[in-house]
Amino acid sequence: MRLTNARDLGLFVRERRRRLGMTQTELSGLAGVSRRWLSDLEAGKPTAEIGLVFRVVHALALTLEARPAEAEPGAIDLDDLLRDLRTSRG
Amino acid sequence: MRLTNARDLGLFVRERRRRLGMTQTELSGLAGVSRRWLSDLEAGKPTAEIGLVFRVVHALALTLEARPAEAEPGAIDLDDLLRDLRTSRG
DNA sequence: CGTGCATGTGCACGTACGCGCACAGAGGCT
DNA sequence: AGCCTCTGTGCGCGTACGTGCACATGCACG
Numbered sequence: 001m002r003l004t005n006a007r008d009l010g011l012f013v014r015e016r017r018r019r020l021g022m023t024q025t026e027l028s029g030l031a032g033v034s035r036r037w038l039s040d041l042e043a044g045k046p047t048a049e050i051g052l053v054f055r056v057v058h059a060l061a062l063t064l065e066a067r068p069a070e071a072e073p074g075a076i077d078l079d080d081l082l083r084d085l086r087t088s089r090g
Numbered sequence: 091m092r093l094t095n096a097r098d099l100g101l102f103v104r105e106r107r108r109r110l111g112m113t114q115t116e117l118s119g120l121a122g123v124s125r126r127w128l129s130d131l132e133a134g135k136p137t138a139e140i141g142l143v144f145r146v147v148h149a150l151a152l153t154l155e156a157r158p159a160e161a162e163p164g165a166i167d168l169d170d171l172l173r174d175l176r177t178s179r180g
Numbered sequence: 181c182g183t184g185c186a187t188g189t190g191c192a193c194g195t196a197c198g199c200g201c202a203c204a205g206a207g208g209c210t
Numbered sequence: 211a212g213c214c215t216c217t218g219t220g221c222g223c224g225t226a227c228g229t230g231c232a233c234a235t236g237c238a239c240g
Contacts, residue, residue: 001156003156005144023216023217024216024217033198034198034199036198036199036201036218037198039217039219040198040219043218046141046144047196048139048197048198049137049138049139049140049198049227050099050136050138051096054096054136058094061158062157062159063092063156063157063159064092064155065092065093065156066091066099066153066154067091067153068152069151069152113185113187114187123229124230125229126188126228126229126230126231127227129187130188137197138228139227139228182240183238184237184238185237186236186237187237188234189234190234192229193229194228195227196226197227198223199224199225202220203218204218204219205217205218207215209212209214209215210211210212210213
């Protein structure tokens with residue numbers, strides 16, 4: 001699942017939690033966060049602290065991966081493009 | 091790159107930023123965050139808000155992906171295992 | 181050596197976090 | 211109908227956030 005914002009994250013966490021058959025109370029205890037906060041997170045709260053988010057992610061046996069955005073079909077390497085932009089007129 | 095905690099995230103952001111030839115000032119302006127905060131983020135601050143993190147991630151042309159943790163070589167499906175645990179003694 | 185840029189960091193401010201508690205609404209089960 | 215579980219949410223508290231500013235260090239260049 002691709003996460004682009006807090007709402008995505010919240011929905012994904014909720015779905016994952018349900019898939020594992022957990023309640024908010026159980027997951028919050030497992031992750032060491034309050035149920036109150038978890039409820040807000042699942043609702044897409046954008047001000048949630050990433051440290052707590054990582055705790056929840058681990059408790060859900062999830063892996064978080066970051067990678068450069070997909071190259072367009074035009075086959076231009078975005079990394080090089082941006083870097084060139086910077087080094088040429090920066 | 092696999093991100094497991096705030097420190098990972100910070101280091102990854104820093105490396106990615108440098109790879110694109112950006113300074114903290116440039117990236118912070120592009121992402122709409124303060125340079126102060128970006129500096130802290132790259133240092134691994136665990137209390138950073140995920141909303142701002144997503145802004146930086148986008149500004150770096152990055153994709154964030156979440157997925158179930160890898161299954162052990164023992165071939166037990168962790169999802170099923172956890173779900174069964176819950177439904178049988180919950 | 182002096183200048184300029186990149187980065188880290190202390191400070192003060194206004195704001196909102198995350199927490200626990202308590203209650204309300206919605207289902208499900210008997 | 212009555213009961214129990216799950217979830218959302220208002221409130222109040224103590225705390226730390228994120229921001230902007232200013233300064234210091236480190237490094238490259240002429």
